Amino acid sequence: MSLLEARALVHVYPGNVRALDGLNFRIERGKRLVILGPNGAGKTTMLLHLNGTLRPQSGEVMLDGEVMGYAAASLTAWRRRVGLVLQNADDQLFAPSVAEDVSFGPLNLGLDEAETRRRVTTALAAMHISHLAERSTHMLSGGQKRRVAIAGLVAMQPEILLLDEPTAGLDHEGTEDLLDVLEGLERDGTTLVFSTHDVELAYRFADEVAVFEGGRILAQGPIAATLTDTELVKRAKLGTPFLLKLGLRARELGILGPDEPMPRTPAAALRLLDLVGVK
């Protein structure tokens, strides 16, 4: 059974904009999932449905096989388990200092002060921003703000963490650091789901991909197999990741055996080159 499942979600915005048009989608525990789709396609709308912020006009969302309701009590239970980090950190940070902002979620869960303090400390440590605890949120850089925003949800210890374009606007190093930190969260048992339009990033990071276009998930499956479908990639206005192209070509040329793993990182691709050199 999937940890979270969305069935036939429909959401039409005023002006007859069909943001979700019968969307089916599932999240499996412990599997890194990337929602890949062009900009402005409705990925954010989709994420807002997955934690109950938006209510579909038809269709349903299920957590552990249980259909979720939209009354205050069920929303609270829902959000305790499914955390959502918005793309723009400034939409999320409201408290004047970092530690205070991160304490907001745990307090809303009804935790006492001592436990909240513990959660804040561990969340800041997990995001590698313990040194920023007393800083003013408006004095942080964009990358730091994003980490604080994520820490605010990490402190609530959700089972699923949804991140909307978490690397948008980050430089190379910022992206690498963020991915590292996210891997750490995964080791602690959080299931990671993030949306992006960046196929290269998705290919590097994800186990599974859901291709979003025209208000639906066109396909969901293991990332290499799914993105090899050129027809699908074209329909979703995406490109084939360069490393995947390279891996496929290497297989064609016999540099990689059919059972050998495809290169997923630039370092692995470089090793492939060394292999050619040896041959």
Add this chain to the structure above:
Amino acid sequence: MSHIDTSAHLNRWRKKSLAEKSLLAIGLLLIAVSVPSWHAAVLVAAVMIGATLFGAGVAFSLWWKAMTAPIGFLFVGVFTLIFQVQFWHIGIAPHGLELAGRVGARAFAGLTCLLFIALTTPATDLIGGLRRIGVPAEIAEMTLLIYRFVFLLTDTAETMNAAQAARLGHITYQRHMKSLGLLIANLMPRAFARAQALEIGLAARGWHGELRVLSPVRHASPLGLGIILALEAGVLLIGLWTS
């Protein structure tokens, strides 16, 4: 605005408790306005300036920058006290100079107290203090949100302003005024969109209508409070003795 905020966060006394800082500033302020002689006010101003510049280590240039505007008002206000208008004459008022001196000294002392707090204490601590002395949560929360969003709003306005300038929106006075109008008109819907987005962000973290956060606790030291009280007693005695 942001200079004051930066100083509040980066001065040496940032982590001193609000109780100590407010006891010092409010205590001296009360002495300055209640002791009849102006000597007390001058003494209070000297102590407060010393505490701000040498204690908390606020740069003089910053202190002076924050001081210039209120001093301007103070000067205009005090200057008019010296004169009196009778029919068609303008003359020096009886005791005018003395009155102006006393009012000026007291107002200046008050200013130094206010600036001491503003330049050494982040708004966060002040808002936390408001909560502790029993200001209703709604008012404290509004203050907190306004404080947070003033910076976002000015950032957005600055960016928009730069974008207008880049497209020659400020080339003549008329264009400048028109651009300014457009900027203000654009800020409004943006502010609403921001508020809506924030609501979604807060809801994702389980918000039920109350913005509760854990503020760091800074305990006042008995020694510090004792020193402040002794200092104030000293200033009070000197003030009373000279009047």
